[in-house]
Each structure stands twice: as C-alpha cells, then as structure tokens.
Amino acid sequence: MTIPFDLITTDPNSSARRGRLHTAHGVVETPVFMPVGTQGTVKGMLPESLHDLGAQIILGNTYHLFLRPGHDLVKKMGGLHRFMNWSGPILTDSGGFQVFSLGKLRKIDEEGVRFQSHLDGAHQILTPESSIEIQQALGSDIIMVFDECIPYPATRDYVIDSTERSMRWAKRCKQAHNRQDGSALFGIVQGGMHEDLRRKSAHDLMEIGFDGYAIGGLSVGEEAEVMYEVMDYTLPELPADRPRYVMGVGTPENLIEGVRRGVDMFDCVMPTRNARNGVLFTSFGKISIKQAQYREDERPIDPDCDCYVCRHYSRAYLRHLYQSNEILSSMLNTMHNLHYYVQLMAQVRQALDEGNFATFYKEFYQRRQSGVV
Numbered sequence: 210m211t212i213p214f215d216l217i218t219t220d221p222n223s224s225a226r227r228g229r230l231h232t233a234h235g236v237v238e239t240p241v242f243m244p245v246g247t248q249g250t251v252k253g254m255l256p257e258s259l260h261d262l263g264a265q266i267i268l269g270n271t272y273h274l275f276l277r278p279g280h281d282l283v284k285k286m287g288g289l290h291r292f293m294n295w296s297g298p299i300l301t302d303s304g305g306f307q308v309f310s311l312g313k314l315r316k317i318d319e320e321g322v323r324f325q326s327h328l329d330g331a332h333q334i335l336t337p338e339s340s341i342e343i344q345q346a347l348g349s350d351i352i353m354v355f356d357e358c359i360p361y362p363a364t365r366d367y368v369i370d371s372t373e374r375s376m377r378w379a380k381r382c383k384q385a386h387n388r389q390d391g392s393a394l395f396g397i398v399q400g401g402m403h404e405d406l407r408r409k410s411a412h413d414l415m416e417i418g419f420d421g422y423a424i425g426g427l428s429v430g431e432e433a434e435v436m437y438e439v440m441d442y443t444l445p446e447l448p449a450d451r452p453r454y455v456m457g458v459g460t461p462e463n464l465i466e467g468v469r470r471g472v473d474m475f476d477c478v479m480p481t482r483n484a485r486n487g488v489l490f491t492s493f494g495k496i497s498i499k500q501a502q503y504r505e506d507e508r509p510i511d512p513d514c515d516c517y518v519c520r521h522y523s524r525a526y527l528r529h530l531y532q533s534n535e536i537l538s539s540m541l542n543t544m545h546n547l548h549y550y551v552q553l554m555a556q557v558r559q560a561l562d563e564g565n566f567a568t569f570y571k572e573f574y575q576r577r578q579s580g581v582v
C-alpha cells in the first residue's frame with residue numbers, strides 16, 4: 210500500500226504544512242522529529258519512556274543491524290518492532306550514509322558498495338537489492354532507497370556521476386521492494402549543493418514514483434545558509450501530496466527553518482548524542498551541565514520544561530551524575546533532550562493547527578535572544 214499522506218493545512222504566511230502519515234504501525238502527525246535508534250535501541254531510553262515523552266516514530270540503521278546482530282536473526286526473533294519492544298512506526302535508513310561514514314576501505318561501483326566492517330574488518334557488500342531485503346527483513350514501515358550520500362565538498366563532476374548512479378539504484382530499489390508487507394518506499398534526492406542537479410534528481414525520482422521523498426546529502430558540513438538554499442529550491446519540486454523528509458537534520462533552529470520551508474520529517478542524533486556529552490537543549494539555548502557554574506544550581510534544566518527530569522531533578526544533581534560518569538546521567542539527559550525536540554514539533558503542529566505559526570516562529574527566536582538563565 211502506498212503511504213496515504215493527508216495534507217491538512219498549509220500555513221498562509223510560509224510553506225509550512227501540517228500533515229498526517231498513515232503507516233502499517235500507526236499514524237504519524239507531522240511535522241515530526243524521529244529519535245534515532247541506531248542498534249535497535251534509542252540509547253538510554255526504555256520504549257515506554259520514549260512513548261511517554263511523545264515520540265511517534267523512530268529510526269533504525271540498516272548498516273548497524275546488518276552487521277550486528279544480523280537481519281536474519283532479527284527476522285527470526287519476529288522483526289525489529291518485537292525485538293526491541295517498540296510497537297510504533299519505524300523508519301530504517303538504507304545504510305548508504307553509514308557505509309560511507311563508518312565502513313573502511315570502501316569501494317563503490319555500479320553493483321553497490323564493498324566495504325570492511327568497522328566491527329571486525331570482515332569484507333561486506335551492500336547493494337540496492339540487499340539493502341531493501343535487509344530493511345524488509347527488519348520489518349520496517351518506511352524503507353529508504355540505497356544511495357550515496359555525497360561527501361562535502363565534492364567536484365561537480367563527482368556529484369553528477371554519483372547522483373546519476375543513485376537514481377539508477379533508486380529504480381533498482383523500487384523493483385526490489387515488495388509492497389505486500391504494507392511498507393512504504395521513500396526516494397532520496399541528491400545533487401550536492403547544485404540547484405540544477407537537485408532539481409533533476411527530484412524529477413528523476415518522481416518519474417520512478419515513491420511514497421515519499423527525502424532530501425539527502427545535507428548536514429554534511431555545509432553552512433546552515435547552504436542547507437536552507439538547497440531546501441528552498443528542492444522542496445517546491447517535490448509533490449505536495451507526499452511526505453518530505455530531510456535526513457540527518459538538525460539543530461532546533463534547523464528544524465524550525467525546515468518546517469517553514471515545507472519539511473514534514475526530520476531525524477538527527479543531536480539530542481541523544483549531545484545528551485551523553487552533557488549538552489542539554491532548552492528554550493533559551495544550550496547548557497553544558499559539566500560547567501562549575503551549575504555545581505550548586507538547584508533549578509531544573511529548563512524552567513519552561515515539564516519533562517520528568519525537569520520536574521524531579523536539579524542542575525546540581527545532573528552535573529554530579531555527569532561528573533561521576535553515572536549511567537543515570539545519560540538516561541536523564543537523553544530523556545530531557547528528546548522531550549525538548551519532540552515537544553518542539555508538538556508546539557509547531559499546534560501553532561499550525563491554530564494558524565499562528567508566524568507568531569510561534571518569532572517567539573522561538575526571541576526566547577533564544579535572552580540567552581541561558
């Protein structure tokens with residue numbers, strides 16, 4: 210089944226849109242932030258806690274689960290939903306990004322990518338067909354095509370050759386995708402930071418036809434302004450009645466700017482990875498909890514946050530846990546950061562429902578002017 214996407218409203222003053230995505234494991238209200246669960250777990254979070262803070266859909270990484278424990282084992286255990294006890298929708302990326310950022314001695318050719326596992330050096334190969342097979346074995350609700358996330362910077366010739374190959378791979382993915390399990394297949398726009406190549410990639414994908422469209426190849430070291438430019442000229446090329454997903458993005462500001470330009474879905478390791486490094490997101494900016502200034506600070510991380518952590522713990526305690534390298538430090542910091550990201554999107558959806566996204570947008574930046582309290 211194609212994933213029916215209801216476009217509910219488009220903001221009168223911008224390209225922001227409110228939508229609803231129907232998946233085999235439930236409905237996803239958009240715009241949405243998807244926590245990353247790389248190895249079959251959102252690090253430090255119980256699935257129930259994820260659900261309680263408002264997470265709707267999570268992301269699994271094909272590269273990691275393929276290497277360990279193996280997609281055959283996960284399938285044998287009933288699929289990723291059952292394996293990790295997450296009953297909501299799961300989107301799996303195709304492995305394209307990780308194989309380039311983690312794999313060793315990669316060799317790319319028309320067939321796919323040969324690499325050595327970062328775990329044990331074993332020689333492996335990922336192809337469009339095997340990536341789809343792995344994602345279907347995992348039981349993914351939203352499957353991503355296998356493509357190359359082009360490094361930045363790259364020569365125009367490299368971008369042209371790589372993007373054309375990724376479009377050929379996208380066609381092979383569509384042919385390999387078995388729709389019987391109710392999963393959806395999303396195409397991924399590449400094209401580097403070149404407007405003409407991005408527009409052509411979008412059109413090539415629409416020729417093939419997908420249930421949703423992602424913008425890949427961003428958040429690879431480019432300036433935020435370049436990221437926004439790519440969104441500005443790529444998003445209007447995509448069909449309005451299909452979900453748009455920007456991969457690997459981003460900071461809270463990136464999410465708000467993406468929403469304003471018409472993005473429906475985001476994923477990023479920033480809230481979870483920063484949490485483990487003691488960096489906490491708040492409505493007025495970021496806090497590095499290890500700083501001595503928080504040693505006797507009895508206030509919550511964010512007075513405007515109603516998460517479990519902010520209702521029960523002081524900055525002083527969270528600093529103590531971090532300094533002591535306690536397991537609970539990662540757990541509580543992650544819970545707060547994910548609550549911030551997920552609730553930021555809930556506030557965006559509410560503003561779009563109430564027709565005051567413009568006011569929300571202005572206030573989002575005003576609160577950050579005041580700086581950390």
Ligand SMILES: CNc1nc2cc(C(=O)NN)ccc2[nH]1
Pocket residue numbers: 302305306356357358359397424425426427428429456457458
């Ligand atoms: C953290 N930055 C970041 N950029 C990404 C790009 C892709 C992509 O183009 N996949 N085909 C995927 C994940 C990403 N994460």
Ligand SMILES: [Zn+2]
Pocket residue numbers: 510511514515516517518519520545548
């Ligand atoms: Zn909080």
